[in-house]
Amino acid sequence: MQKQPQELRTGWFMKEHGSESAWLPVKQVPSEVHLDLLANDKIPDPFLDANELAVQWIAEKDWVYKTTFTTPPSSPQEGEKSSNNVKTDLVFHGLDTFATVTLNGRTILSSDNMHTRYRADISRLLQDKNSSNTLEITFHSALLRGRELITRHPEHTFHVRQTEASRVPVRKAQYHWGWDWGPILMSAGPWRPIVLETYTARVEDVWVVYELEEDLGRCEGEVCARVEGDYTGDDVALLLSIADVEGGGEVVSERVLMGGSAVVDSVVKVPFVIDSPSLWYPRGYGPQARYRVSATILRANGTQPLELDRMTKLIGLRRTALIQEPDAHGKSFYFRINNIDIFAGGSCWIPPDSFLSSMTPDRYTEWLNLVAESNQAMVRVWGGGIYEDEAFLDAADELGILVWHDFAFACASYPVFDEFVASLEIEARQNIRRMRCHPSVVVWAGNNEDYQVQERYKLEYDPDDTDPTSWRRSTFPARYIYEYLLPKWLREEDPSAIYHPGSPWGDGKRSSDPTVGDIHQWNIWHGQMAPYQSAASLSGRFISEFGMEAYPHLSTLQQSITDRSQHHPGSLMLDFRNKATGHERRLLTYLTENFPLLSTCSDLASFTHATQILQSETMRYAYKAWRRMWGTPGARQCGGVLVWQMNDCWPTVSWAVVDYHGVRKPAFYAIKRALRGVDVGVQRRGGVDWTEGHADPYRALGCVGEGGFDVWVASSRLESVQVAVLVRFISVASGEEVAERVVKRIAADANCTTEVLSNELIRLHPPSLRLPETRDPYIIHAVLRTEDGELLATDTDWPQPLKYLSFPNRNVNVRISPSGDKVTVSADRPVKGFVFEEREGLALSDNGFDLVPGEEQVVTVTRGFVREEALAWTYIGAERRNP
Template sequence: MAISPSQAENLLGSRYPCPSVAFSTNPFVCLIATGGKMKDQRMVNEDLTTGWNFKQTDTEVWLPVKKVPTVVHLDLLDNKKIPDPYTDLNEIDVEWVGKKSWTYRVTLPGHTIRNEFRTELVFDGLDTFATVKLNGSVILKSDNMFIPHRVNVTGLLKGNDQLEIEFDSALLKARDLQKVHQDHKYLCWNGEPARLTTRKAQYHWGWDWGPVLMTAGPWRAVHLESFKSRIADLWTEYEVDTAERSVHGWLCTRIEGQNVGEVTFCIEMAGEQVFKGTTSLEEDGTARLAFTLPKTDLWYPHGYGKQPLYQVSAALFANGSELDSRSKNTGFRHVELVQQIDKIGKSFFFRINGIDVFCGGSNWIPADNFTPRISDTRYRKWIQMMVDGNQHMIRVWGGGIWEEDVFYDLCDELGVLIWHDFLFGCGNYPCWPELLQSIENESSAQVQRLRHHCSIVIYAGNNEDYQLQESEGLTYDYEDKDPENWLKTDFPARYVYEKILPNIVRKYSPSVPYHPGSPWGDGKITSDKTVGDLHQWNVWHGTQEKYQIFDTMGGRFNSEFGMEAFPHIDTIKWFCTDPSQLYPQSRVLDFHNKADGHERRIATYLVENFRTQTELEPFIHLTQLVQSEALMFGYRGWRKRFGQDRLCGGALVWQLDDCWPVTSWAIVDYFQRKKPAYYALARVLAPIAIGIQRAHHDWSVTHAHPAATSNFEVWVVSSRQEEITAKVEVKFLSIKSGAEIKTKIEKEIRITPNGTTDVLKGVIDNTNEEPHVLAARLFIDDAVVARDVDWPQPLKYLSFEDRGVEVVYRGALIQVTAKKPTKGFVFEERDGILLSDGAIDVVPGDEIKVRVTGLGDGDEPLKWRYLGQDEE
């Protein structure tokens, strides 16, 4: 019985397009139409998504599984066997799940496989200690959730075949491994030390923003493949001549199965063929073909150019018949990590196709503890938020996962650069031989899988493992260059970070720079601000400095920094189902904040800067204003330094997202509700932004005695590549009355391309001038393109009554005005509604227009709030 081409594509999956085909009822026989005769030649793939059951291994009760990929918590939830771990205190009630063994099974559909075909069971990811049986016989044992497996089952399928996978408790197995390998110093931050033994996502053990939920199951696809020969891999090796905009290199593929035939390579752009060629297979099953593209559309991060993606494809032929085909999208770009000696140390910034890029962006953790339920739509919304928020780089953090294909595809498509950690985080990892081999296998497989993604511009060996080494006094002699010596020390993982991983990147992805860790700086201490990248946690953690001096605390690249804030009130009401617990210090709300000492740290930054609140919604607003202000002070100053001789190459806030509903450092919560900080960063990272700031005066050291005078400065930053003529306006507005207390300043300027333009400096007379804001605007062709407002600090000393705020809806625009300077104006974040701005400082004479999408004519207007509103 024939089926349609669209059904064929659904059956095969988009990775294996099969044009002009008809199919028999046997899904493993793909018949090519050639001159009226049918020849069973092509490879066939079938995903095993349905028909599964699972059980607790030591019981007899099998329960249905909706679909694979999955993890056991999702299936227990579907079968109403556990409460939702994300609500109330339920995380505690489901701890038992991670201490049990779980078994999954499926009956394979009947097949008639011709003898000359090879059949393989393919496991894209098994979490984590898995024993796979086919008809009762063990065919695979796996102990690394990040290694894909292929098992040759040719001749073993008899019909009505039973596939069964038993998943041991990773928690208990890890503890056993720690006991076996007792000669290592098991030291870590977050989770328990046993996690260091096991190649499982480290955040599953719990982190200072995430729960302890020890998953198990076929977390990625399971499928059957049947083929004579298949294209196992397809990749390009190339160099870019940025001046000529030409690309030349090699198209490469690796074949498995019968080593016969030839390969036809093709490169297309927007459906137009730009290269085609054919070559024979080498004896080792590879094929390589030189190519040149004389005039190439190069790939850029968004805002710096376009994101053209070329489709590179390979088709395997034998005796005139196509056996398999494969295609990937890739962009051609040249990446440099510029590390040059300069006046303060060594630079650390990225140059893409010859253009220096300030990498303002975010850190990324997995967007759910149960990753199989993150939809493609949800992934797209996350990455689109990066683009809409003017963020150019996302860092895939080392305690998470090698992400789903769609994550990288979206970064390629939308122009978001990726800093990618290898998956080691906050620990002193052991290095017994079998574990080293597993690490090498994992890293080789994943780097090969990802090497076509143009968005990946750096690999880093780990997250904060060198920091832990320093903190715990572990051995690290940078001058010792003998890797065998490293394995004999109490910090053996240096062998991984400085030998295994750089060799893998050099072999499989040589165009991508490698960095031994994050933070790391040429063997210097990780807190050195003159070299490498820096995790600056002396705001919030550490010495808990005033956030107003964040900009003075940065390094050459600030790859982590942050400030906590409560999530949206609707998010809190979702995870806290008991109304009596809806107050800022309740047990449930504390439980949904995993950060050590969070009560003290939140309280410290609130009482230092604001008049505190005890009611929940005003309290939420204050914590979000603290976060917004803190991150703004950091980003604003560090971006300014980029334009000053590239003194700072980037800033990545910890963090963009959450893995469950929680109070954390995220600037967007689990349900993708933006916090005010998101908008503040979008303004600072805009293609052209203006900054105005008075010198910091530490009010706590001087016992609230004000400085007699305060210096201030105004500057403009631009990522545009051309010089632009503009006008700067600075007003001095009374906080009490809103009146101008002295004559405004206006100045014509020419904005420096891709740099910082110093506009003016001045002095505030605090003795004779009443408290006032400095309000700066930037005009291009008489249109306001950027704003910034500087306030006397701390804000708790100021009064905000009678601000005279007015909000008017005019179609898709909301107009906001104020009679007096107003701080931290925010709209509610309503699901399905998109806003162009938020966390706004509104001053007299400056009408703010906010675009709103998704709000219908009959819908309730958005609620809004600003600092001091509850005190009026």
């Protein structure tokens, strides 16, 4: 018989386990306790106000879900011998987390891991054909179980850097215990689908193992399938095929009889060769060509074979390497795909919701489209969340976005007791198998910041000790996981995969070493709280985390805080919504060092705007400086930049560049501009720290004498581009040009940085031709065009700090097209941080930009439409807020 899957989606009920309360209806499964209690008006919305606190009792309770389903007609009855070896399984794609599952009163499985799939054979436990069966799942408190596990394992010290230690021995998404950007909402429930399957034989998995020759002209490998059930008869065959999706034809097709020696440990392998293969490239470097690989089980049935089961996947062929070679800066760290060096500009990704069962494929696609829209080449899936959903990976494959995926460990010292390791092995192998055919997944990392925990608590770590058994006995036993078990399992399941022991990690050196591996650069915001303008001096071989906080747009704040009296900076509700330790002093320090204090803090709208420009400016300085360090072949000083973070899991104040509702902050656009295919950068030389006691503020502004400046072009294009660079020097006060223009025509070299001007002198006009005040701050504005005049990019270096500047009489002009799909903005004098107030349902092509006299900014409304009376806008130093 053909496999018959039936998703058990509806007809569920839930309640607190052991209570006398009535069963509550569940709209659908997948679901989680909070969502079902909310839908039944039993709790307030956890995302509003301080309701997070009102629902935390849920974490200390056990909960039970139940449903009934009818025995499939083809299934054997209880106690009956199966005819034709028909089997019926229940497949649980995700149970969160400690669960006991019973069918008709009999326990069929116990789960202890949110990240794994469970399959239970229920063939002998079903009621009579077409009769009703009762399925119950009791979810036990992960919070209390975690505390019990700590007590049961006194041999291990459960060091933890975020929230409480009970999360560490539990294989559950760690952010559920709360993080410095997320609430404490301990979910429970059937968070992924539950499927009833009836079959005689089925395909468990199909995948491809291959190698591409160095010249990319030939691909050789094996197509593999794992089969289960009754497949041993002489009349059963397995058809394995690979088809070119674009070309439409099969390039591999082979039928294997299953009755002989073709099956080894339930696996069938067929060799193949593809000449001149179509390859999968990252976005912007080539097409995302894919092949369709299929495994089909066939049983002889007269002239028309009966298809028992089929599994099909889309795969991509690519040659991938992580280049770590000694060079003048230490040891390189960058990715090479299909022999092309890739600058991995992108972002870090946290779980997109506190309640993951509410995520849909469409929501995932919308998020990945945002990643692509902002010209990001890579997204890093952070280790404190989940092994990401198939919809996320499919979208990354289709869009050509590289995925760095952490294993599910974050900010702790993890144990290695036997039950923990056994559960971890199932988790790791299952998720490696699930992801190994996705061409977007190019690197696995062992953990997030666990080596920093080792350093912080001075746990034992000897780089010269190569004995894994001794690692397991040390005070840092998780090294046994990251440097022995995970790479071993990865080699066995996906031999060509790239593995990195942790993030950050530098070959056993200190995790903050900027000469090797990747670093998390938190000396901006955390640590030294360095000025964001000093990003160029804070580089590393690969910056896999850095960030700056900002408020989301007003619409998100106003939706999540219902009390209007709390709509002011520093209110109880706004501080509660920001989970970052010390956020008040950090955010205010950066604001007061850089922005005019009175106007910044006058109201929520002004404060929100100032934080957004602070974040946007941090992105501009960091991405520009670190992309410049991409350099040239053989001298790749910096191989990638990933901002912390792309997204939020609830409406909040955080480091995210796009908020929970998908509303883009200005920082999103700053990243989009900095990662253009060809970009220009301009920077004054010799910046001065104006916060020092005897600093000359005029020198800090760069308006004393004739200073020097640099201009460079960063390109990811694979061919040289002839370009013209125009540099203008414009008074902030008057909008007049104060120095001779500079024009350069160059060839921007392919896939590297081209230095255009180095410490070029600024030739100021005589004071008589300028404003009476000779100390006249000015911007340096660079414009990059093709030879035929097409605008490629602009960049503006502003005097620092911005708070020393005055912005009266900008004469900003905003014109909205009659159709409401285009807005044109201009100004008579330089404007810093012009921002349209965005909201859910509205999307713009650009925002948070600067205005320069003589130029217009044309913004396309890519979703929704605008009218003048409903479009608010402002800029730094604005005398009023519009409308």
